[in-house]
Every structure is written in structure tokens, then in C-alpha cells.
Amino acid sequence: MDDLPPPLLLEILSRLCDSADLARCRVASKTLNSLAPEIRSVNLQCSYLRYAKSRSPPTSVFMTPFKLVFNNLISDLKTVESVSIGVEKPLRLVSYDDVEDEEDDLFLTEANFVNSWLPKVCGHLKSVSISDFWVQSCWRRSDVLSRISAYCLNLVELEIKNAWLSVDFVIPMPNLTTLTLEFIRLDDENLEKVNECFPSVQVLNLIGVGGLKDPKIHLIKLKTLCWTLSNAPMSITIIAPNLVKLKLKCVKPHVLLIETPLLSDLHLSIEGAGSFKVKELADLRKLHLESTALRNLLVMFPFGRSVKSLTVASTKWGVPVGVTKSIVELLLCAFPNVGSLTLTAGVWSEFEMYPIRGGSESKTQMKDVKEITAYLTVNDVEVTLSTIFSILDNCSNISYMAMFIHRDVVSTVTSSLIWRCMAYSSKVNWKWGMWKDGTKDAWICDSI
Structure with missing residues (x-):
């Protein structure tokens, strides 16, 4: 492989889905090791096997802390445009009722950990994805949103999963166009801060976001919305003049208000609503209705x-x-x-x-x-x-x-x-x- 031209080798390294594979390549080849700092993305996911080994006395002493592995990987890169860190799906499914974990080694939205790497790479970051370990994050409130909004001025895509988030001190992010919040606990009774701080969002995914009583989405530039509510709010309001595609799944709200005049594709899963208030949808062509x-x-x-x-x-x-x-x-x-x-x-x-x-x-x-x-x-x-x-x-x-x-x-x-x-x-x-x-x-x- 060392005989291949450096641009081709760099392209091969860039296509590796897991940064752990990149680390192995660096150990195996001096040429690959010399090219690795040119990689512009980091994707590191903690597996269930790694988690189990870190908790087992015979193997735990040989395990490098997950956060340290990540910091070592990212610190060697010259320019970072994409960061994805989290736990793999089998580990995300572990319930707090099944295991009580007082550690914070997989509390990935924790302030000190985010501060250890984000300021170093924020200048060129376009995409950030953090999938937290719910067992450790569900009882620890995180202000990761305020940190990201303060540092990542050029961020285009943000994804956060399995966390308890605060929206205090979040500042507007005018360049962000894609936002995903999945299995998130919010303290706020509504989404006014999201509407205010992410004014340019065109793709919004809210999956299982809890703690909302009368949620309201009001985003002028929004084009695609996927919204799954885990509780039964009193009312749901969606005001989005440029929305084209909407997927909404909810329990029976008292009032459902939709003001989306350009909507052409609607996927609605609902038991029923006390009152529909829908302005004319003259462009609606495709409808999936489940009830x-x-x-x-x-x-x-x-x-x-x-x-x-x-x-x-x-x-x-x-x-x-x-x-x-x-x-x-x-x-x-x-x-x-x-x-x-x-x-x-x-x-x-x-x-x-x-x-x-x-x-x-x-x-x-x-x-x-x-x-x-x-x-x-x-x-x-x-x-x-x-x-x-x-x-x-x-x-x-x-x-x-x-x-x-x-x-x-x-x-x-x-x-x-x-x-x-x-x-x-x-x-x-x-x-x-x-x-x-x-x-x-x-x-x-x-x-x-």
C-alpha cells in the first residue's frame, strides 16, 4: 500500500467510517501515519464490548479511557470539519433501570470534556454529532448547546442524542441549517429558544423531546420537519411558511395548529385531535395518515x-x-x-x-x-x-x-x-x- 500515491491513500483514509480503524492504520504503516493528520473528520463510537471491558476488573486496567482516545485522535488533526462521537446503538438501549452507572466517562456532553476539544477545532467545524450515554447523562444537566453556539460560528449541522439539555445562554447560530435533537430532555415548556437561536434551520428533527407542554415551532426558513412527541401536549403549533415536508407523530392533542401554505408532503400519525386548525394546503400532494x-x-x-x-x-x-x-x-x-x-x-x-x-x-x-x-x-x-x-x-x-x-x-x-x-x-x-x-x-x- 505504501507504493500508492499519497492523494489516493489520503482518499482511502478519509473513507474509513470509524476513527478507531484510522488509529490502527497509523500503527501499521509509517506512510499512513504521516498522512493521517490531513484527515478532516473524526468518528468514534464506543461499543458495548468496550463498555463491558471497562467495567470488568480483569480488563479495565488495560482500557484507555474513551474520552482520552478521542482527544488523542482529534488533537493530531490539522483541520477538523466533522466530529461524530457517541455510543453505539446496543449501548444506547441500556436503561438506567437496568444498570446504575455513577461514572462520567461516557457523559459526552459534559462541560469539561467539551471544553477540552471544541475550542481547538471549532474554526473549521461544519458538522457536530454527539450521542450521549443516557444512563450517565439523564440525571446530569448539560449546557453543551451554549458551548457549541459560542465556539462554532460556522457550524452547518448539529445532532445531539440522549441528553438533558439546558438552553440557557445559547446565542443565535445563523449558519446552522440542520438540527437534530433525539431523546432529549428539555427544561423549557416550549421551544421559543430553539426558534430564536436557530433562525436559519431548514431541516429540523425532534425525536422524543420531552418536557414540552404547549410546543410551538415558528421557523421562517424551515423546509423539512420530523417531529415525534413522547408526551401528550395540550396544543401543538407549527408555523413555517416555507415548509415542504412534515412528519408529525403525536398523541391526541387538544389543538393542532398548522400554518404551512407550501406543504406538499405530510406524514401524520395521530390518535385524533380536539380541534384541527389548518390553513389551506393548496400544494399538498402526498399524504400518509395513521390513526x-x-x-x-x-x-x-x-x-x-x-x-x-x-x-x-x-x-x-x-x-x-x-x-x-x-x-x-x-x-x-x-x-x-x-x-x-x-x-x-x-x-x-x-x-x-x-x-x-x-x-x-x-x-x-x-x-x-x-x-x-x-x-x-x-x-x-x-x-x-x-x-x-x-x-x-x-x-x-x-x-x-x-x-x-x-x-x-x-x-x-x-x-x-x-x-x-x-x-x-x-x-x-x-x-x-x-x-x-x-x-x-x-x-x-x-x-x-
């Missing part, structure tokens, strides 16, 4: 005519007494211009119980539907076939059907279902696949 009370939620929707691609999911469904319309007919009433429709297993099961009744009204409702994707459990193959045939009979313009059959369905039933559907309609482009919770969908075959 345990889907029928009740649909009647509350104040928009829907612009939606072209619709996915609906329900993990719990109950049909009101005296139901007169199938779930598909109800969906197409709320979203009359849908061309592509995806029904997950819970919704399809309800559809099988209450299929399309037929008639001119149903055919008018479904004339724009061209593509349907469905996830089938096939409890009764004749019922499933009857439901599929009712779609074909009422959707005069349908040209594509993708049917995913549960992996537990016996192969003879699957084969019979496929053959009879393709025989019923040869004009449709059929695609067949398999699904099961926790596994990746797999294609079986296409129509011939």
Missing part, C-alpha cells in the same frame, strides 16, 4: 382535494354502528382526487368486512384511482378475492395493483390468489410481494 380512530379523524380534515397520493394506516379499528360506506369510499370522499392509494393491513381488514357496495356513486368516486397498493392477511381467501374484484369493478381507470401477502399465508393459498386475480383482469399491471411486521417487504413476481 387508531381513522374514521373519526377523516370527518375532521379541513383539506384533501389537492392530495394525489394517499397512504392510510390503522393499528386499531372499530366500525360505528349503522355504517353506510366502506373505508375506501369514505377516504375518497375526503380526498376525491387521489390517483394512488395504499392501504395497510388494518385498513384492508376493515375494508374486507365492509366492502364497496357498488353503484354509480361508487364508480364516480373511484374513477380517478389508477394505482392501489394493499397489505393482505388473507384470513378467508374468498373474502379477499371478492374485495379485490370489487375494486376492479368500480375503478374503471385502474392500471396498477401491488398486493403484499402476509408471509404466514400458506404457499398454495398465495398461488391460488395470484392466479385468480390475474385471470380476472389481464389489463392490470399486477405486482405481488410478501410482508411481515419487523421484516422488509419482498417482491414475489410481476404479471406476465
